[in-house]
Amino acid sequence: MFIQSAELTAAPGRSGDLGPLVTRMRDILSSETGKQWWSWAALAGRPFGTQLISTRADGFADMVATQTKLIGSETWAGLASEAGGVLAHPADTYLAEVIHMTGEPAEPRQFTTVTRATIGGSDLGQSIAWSCAAMDRATKVTGQVGTVATTAAGTMFQVFWLAGSDTVEELDAAREAMNGDADYQGMIAQAGADGLFVVGSVEEMVLVKMP
Numbered sequence: 001m002f003i004q005s006a007e008l009t010a011a012p013g014r015s016g017d018l019g020p021l022v023t024r025m026r027d028i029l030s031s032e033t034g035k036q037w038w039s040w041a042a043l044a045g046r047p048f049g050t051q052l053i054s055t056r057a058d059g060f061a062d063m064v065a066t067q068t069k070l071i072g073s074e075t076w077a078g079l080a081s082e083a084g085g086v087l088a089h090p091a092d093t094y095l096a097e098v099i100h101m102t103g104e105p106a107e108p109r110q111f112t113t114v115t116r117a118t119i120g121g122s123d124l125g126q127s128i129a130w131s132c133a134a135m136d137r138a139t140k141v142t143g144q145v146g147t148v149a150t151t152a153a154g155t156m157f158q159v160f161w162l163a164g165s166d167t168v169e170e171l172d173a174a175r176e177a178m179n180g181d182a183d184y185q186g187m188i189a190q191a192g193a194d195g196l197f198v199v200g201s202v203e204e205m206v207l208v209k210m211p
Contacts, residue, residue: 015049
């Protein structure tokens with residue numbers, strides 16, 4: 001399964017315009033493609049006013065079929081043209097392939113934490129195995145299911161860890177549990193010692209799903 005997303009950054013002074021525009025994009029994308037899309041606002045970890053839209057695809061064939069429907073959509077073309085002047089720059093797009101899950105596929109939760117890092121060193125398999133084991137440990141400690149994905153297009157050799165919470169209280173509780181778990185913290189330290197990821201490449205953002 002692929003997770004396809006686009007990150008939209010508001011031009012200075014236009015963040016109030018971008019949010020409503022992105023939710024309209026989500027609704028039109030869903031209706032025009034027959035596939036469910038979600039819209040998100042970045043609470044932390046991205047420039048103020050950043051919005052995202054995302055969907056899922058079974059593979060490249062499914063993704064191309066979706067894009068083909070949009071090519072012929074006058075409704076989508078009209079809405080996309082409204083982004084002129086609202087965006088700081090063209091939207092950044094991401095395509096990640098799911099390689100591990102600690103639960104069954106389900107509707108994204110209200111709050112999603114996305115952590116991203118670039119694999120370092122020469123042992124790709126070791127970094128991937130650690131990535132999956134770290135998510136397994138996080139799920140055991142927090143009780144929250146998660147997803148591990150790797151880049152399928154764009155900047156290669158990146159790993160994404162996605163975890164969801166229904167409430168901000170659950171989000172706080174999960175962070176506290178992981179920070180207090182010696183085994184999880186030991187895994188983080190070992191990854192650094194082994195050079196599994198490029199120093200300085202780890203980043204995290206917290207997203208809230210828009211109604």
